[in-house]
Amino acid sequence: xxxxxxxxxxxxxxxxxxxxxxxxxxxxxxxxxxxxxxxxxxxxxxxxxxxxxxxxxxxxxxxxxxxxxxxxxxxxxxxxxxxxxxxxxxxxxxxxxxxxxxxxxxxxxxxxxxxxxxxxxxxxxxxxxxxxxxxxxxxxxxxxxxxxxxxxxxxxxxxxxxxxxxxxxxxxxxxxxxxxxxxxxxxxxxxxxxxxxxxxxxxxxxxxxxxxxxxxxxxxxxxxxxxxxxxxxxxxxxxxxxxxxxxxxxxxxxxxxxxxxxxxxxxxxxxxxxxxxxxxxxxxxxxxxxxxxxxxxxxxxxxxxxxxxxxxxxxxxxxxxxxxxxxxxxxxxxxxxxxxxxxxx
Amino acid sequence: xxxxxxxxxxxxxxxxxxxxxxxxxxxxxxxxxxxxxxxxxxxxxxxxxxxxxxxxxxxxxxxxxxxxxxxxxxxxxxxxxxxxxxxxxxxxxxxxxxxxxxxxxxxxxxxxxxxxxxxxxxxxxxxxxxxxxxxxxxxxxxxxxxxxxxxxxxxxxxxxxxxxxxxxxxxxxxxxxxxxxxxxxxxxxxxxxxxxxxxxxxxxxxxxxxxxxxxxxxxxxxxxxxxxxxxxxxxxxxxxxxxxxxxxxxxxxxxxxxxxxxxxxxxxxxxxxxxxxxxxxxxxxxxxxxxxxxxxxxxxxxxxxxxxxxxxxxxxxxxxxxxxxxxxxxxxxxxxxxxxxxxxxxxxxxxxxxxxxxxxxxxxxxxxxxxxxxxxxxxxxxxxxxxxxxxxxxxxxxxxxxxxxxxxxxxxxxxxxxxxxxxxxxxxxxxxxxxxxxxxxxxxxxxxxxxxxxxxxxxxxxxxxxxxxxxxxxxxxxxxxxxx
Numbered sequence: 001x002x003x004x005x006x007x008x009x010x011x012x013x014x015x016x017x018x019x020x021x022x023x024x025x026x027x028x029x030x031x032x033x034x035x036x037x038x039x040x041x042x043x044x045x046x047x048x049x050x051x052x053x054x055x056x057x058x059x060x061x062x063x064x065x066x067x068x069x070x071x072x073x074x075x076x077x078x079x080x081x082x083x084x085x086x087x088x089x090x091x092x093x094x095x096x097x098x099x100x101x102x103x104x105x106x107x108x109x110x111x112x113x114x115x116x117x118x119x120x121x122x123x124x125x126x127x128x129x130x131x132x133x134x135x136x137x138x139x140x141x142x143x144x145x146x147x148x149x150x151x152x153x154x155x156x157x158x159x160x161x162x163x164x165x166x167x168x169x170x171x172x173x174x175x176x177x178x179x180x181x182x183x184x185x186x187x188x189x190x191x192x193x194x195x196x197x198x199x200x201x202x203x204x205x206x207x208x209x210x211x212x213x214x215x216x217x218x219x220x221x222x223x224x225x226x227x228x229x230x231x232x233x234x235x236x237x238x239x240x241x242x243x244x245x246x247x248x249x250x251x252x253x254x255x256x257x258x259x260x261x262x263x264x265x266x267x268x269x270x271x272x273x274x275x276x277x278x279x280x281x282x283x284x285x286x287x288x289x290x291x292x293x294x295x296x297x298x299x300x301x302x303x304x305x306x307x308x309x310x311x312x313x314x315x316x317x318x319x320x321x322x323x324x325x326x327x328x329x330x331x332x333x334x335x336x337x338x339x340x341x342x343x344x345x
Numbered sequence: 346x347x348x349x350x351x352x353x354x355x356x357x358x359x360x361x362x363x364x365x366x367x368x369x370x371x372x373x374x375x376x377x378x379x380x381x382x383x384x385x386x387x388x389x390x391x392x393x394x395x396x397x398x399x400x401x402x403x404x405x406x407x408x409x410x411x412x413x414x415x416x417x418x419x420x421x422x423x424x425x426x427x428x429x430x431x432x433x434x435x436x437x438x439x440x441x442x443x444x445x446x447x448x449x450x451x452x453x454x455x456x457x458x459x460x461x462x463x464x465x466x467x468x469x470x471x472x473x474x475x476x477x478x479x480x481x482x483x484x485x486x487x488x489x490x491x492x493x494x495x496x497x498x499x500x501x502x503x504x505x506x507x508x509x510x511x512x513x514x515x516x517x518x519x520x521x522x523x524x525x526x527x528x529x530x531x532x533x534x535x536x537x538x539x540x541x542x543x544x545x546x547x548x549x550x551x552x553x554x555x556x557x558x559x560x561x562x563x564x565x566x567x568x569x570x571x572x573x574x575x576x577x578x579x580x581x582x583x584x585x586x587x588x589x590x591x592x593x594x595x596x597x598x599x600x601x602x603x604x605x606x607x608x609x610x611x612x613x614x615x616x617x618x619x620x621x622x623x624x625x626x627x628x629x630x631x632x633x634x635x636x637x638x639x640x641x642x643x644x645x646x647x648x649x650x651x652x653x654x655x656x657x658x659x660x661x662x663x664x665x666x667x668x669x670x671x672x673x674x675x676x677x678x679x680x681x682x683x684x685x686x687x688x689x690x691x692x693x694x695x696x697x698x699x700x701x702x703x704x705x706x707x708x709x710x711x712x713x714x715x716x717x718x719x720x721x722x723x724x725x726x727x728x729x730x731x732x733x734x735x736x737x738x739x740x741x742x743x744x745x746x747x748x749x750x751x752x753x754x755x756x757x758x759x760x761x762x763x764x765x766x767x768x769x770x771x772x773x774x775x776x777x778x779x780x781x782x783x784x785x786x787x788x789x790x791x792x793x794x795x796x797x798x799x800x801x802x803x804x805x806x807x808x809x810x811x812x813x814x815x816x817x818x819x820x821x822x823x824x825x826x827x828x829x
Binding site: 116 | 492566570576577578579580581636645649650651652653655657658659660661662663664665666678680684685686688692693694695696697698699701702705706707708709711712728729732735737740741742743744745746748750751754
């Protein structure tokens with residue numbers, strides 16, 4: 001009898017890229033439901049538009065680079081990028097906002113650097129940064145959470161969709177009237193106009209831990225993150241060091257002056273701290289790969305997030321912090337190699 | 346799936362193909378002739394040098410041929426001289442030579458008896474026992490080296506007394522201060538059996554350790570670290586960390602030789618995989634063609650796509666089943682397409698680092714891959730390419746399903762070629778430099794002689810030399826005048 005000759009190992013692989021990406025999507029689902037509950041269907045509309053644009057851009061770029069299209073479209077990486085981007089875009093957004101964001105992410109950040117696995121910068125965060133810098137006004141169309149609308153009816157699914165397509169709301173709803181600043185925005189504006197933190201946080205958008213609604217969304221993001229941890233999709237080093245850096249800095253400054261510096265729990269549960277820690281900074285391609293490197297990388301992001309939020313020009317800083325630390329990854333990978341078994345220290 | 350039934354015995358094929366190259370050292374040298382009758386246990390190949398071992402007839406019969414043939418060795422499929430033996434089914438035993446009294450004679454006897462490491466590396470047992478200089482710890486390896494393999498488990502369950510007696514003999518031969526007997530956690534029956542055997546023998550020197558069932562804990566470098574916290578230095582063997590590792594199968598073979606004078610003529614082989622009708626552990630005479638072994642286990646079942654020698658992590662695929670089982674052959678897997686890896690589409694590396702998490706020598710396979718792709722040998726060196734034990738863990742963990750281990754094997758080969766070339770170039774350069782230096786020295790010598798001559802002109806000596814030369818010349822002229 002004759003048999004095929006293949007090199008070892010012969011055992012079946014235990015995982016695959018599409019499987020990993022599927023689990024990331026599962027992990028985001030609970031937070032997406034909370035997002036829909038508090039802020040309406042906008043996130044779903046954005047996610048769908050961004051995914052379509054991302055897949056289109058992916059297919060186009062693969063054709064241009066004469067690479068096989070189908071396997072790359074099915075690997076789920078472009079979809080994850082689009083969904084993460086949708087979490088960063090305000091729920092009320094004209095259609096071209098997610099499109100430009102997704103296309104920038106896939107074309108600029110991913111394929112111009114050599115496609116999957118070769119990109120230096122996190123694609124979703126590049127897409128977000130492009131949007132934030134190019135369309136600062138559109139990127140503020142956040143809605144108040146359910147139950148905190150100020151004198152107007154909530155924006156329904158139909159209204160969101162109509163706004164996405166036409167860029168306008170029905171007569172009864174004016175964009176400026178229905179949109180609301182996020183808690184991080186309010187804290188920032190309040191502090192610059194010499195209000196104390198206690199005065200700002202007495203407003204209706206604030207809840208126990210962070211902003212109303214946001215505390216739920218972010219708690220469920222943490223749940224999703226823990227799911228990824230238990231599944232072995234991500235490792236603890238980056239989330240723990242990033243969140244620890246934020247918490248330690250926030251606690252120290254809050255203790256020094258509670259009227260000017262928000263508490264650690266506020267920093268954790270508002271903005272994108274948890275999304276960043278579990279889903280953005282852990283993007284394997286653009287993160288450090290050694291365990292020591294991951295600790296430094298995560299801590300660096302945490303420090304930068306806190307610094308940008310507190311002293312920088314933007315209310316939240318996760319995207320810029322991640323992009324800045326992305327740039328340090330080649331160096332971290334090189335200088336944090338573990339000692340090899342049987343070699344001198 | 347192969348531990349449900351006892352070790353199957355009684356396999357005696359009509360023809361045995363016994364290779365001379367079955368051990369890590371040099372091949373044995375045949376000492377029989379075609380047509381000669383041999384009894385079971387008779388030496389047919391004497392040790393071919395240091396670290397070699399004797400080879401014996403695994404059954405009684407007649408030597409049919411002695412010729413080169415393909416042999417699966419630890420280094421892959423190679424060609425070796427093989428003694429073909431037509432068995433006669435009479436199972437006549439050669440008389441035993443007895444167990445010597447002196448330590449050195451005992452170790453030589455072990456070498457002649459063809460006893461080698463049966464864990465799979467077939468390193469000379471005699472050499473390991475002889476070289477005991479700084480070893481204070483003897484490790485009995487009862488941790489199976491691969492997930493599919495269960496031959497050591499079955500051996501400990503069925504022959505605990507022999508295994509423990511063999512271990513005690515090893516202790517006495519090496520003079521190791523202590524002995525640790527390591528058994529995996531998922532083999533409680535085997536552990537109980539060897540413990541009871543030790544108690545029965547009244548031995549209290551052997552310490553038993555349960556080790557986690559994590560592949561490749563049975564690899565000796567990993568086992569040394571697990572049990573002692575010591576590391577075997579890069580590029581050396583366990584004795585450099587003060588340990589000797591011996592497989593339980595080897596201890597069993599040693600005891601058989603001591604008690605009954607029987608040299609190593611058989612071993613336990615795990616036959617498994619969905620492609621074999623009755624998976625089992627079988628006592629196999631060395632040299633049995635794999636096809637006969639499969640037939641003994643009920644034959645093939647279904648569509649067997651790959652025949653693997655060794656486990657499914659480190660074992661290699663065989664082209665056919667007419668190859669013999671050697672002393673290194675611990676397992677045969679007859680696999681269907683659905684239980685083995687097909688090289689399907691690979692995704693690009695997504696740098697997740699899962700490979701580094703599972704790497705026993707703590708390498709960074711993902712960084713190694715990048716360096717291997719561009720053949721950056723300096724980088725491969727500092728990333729520890731040659732510390733890779735080729736266990737295959739990274740391949741299994743990789744979500745991009747990249748054939749990492751195979752790439753590293755290729756890079757190692759390429760590196761070996763490149764460094765050999767570099768060494769040759771270096772040698773040529775040095776030779777050339779020496780030649781230049783030699784020529785320069787010669788030239789300098791000539792110059793110095795000339796300088797000496799020039800310096801000598803005008804001195805007392807030179808005047809005398811000139812006068813002598815003139816005298817010589819005139820004398821010669823005088824002589825030639827008279828000749829005319």
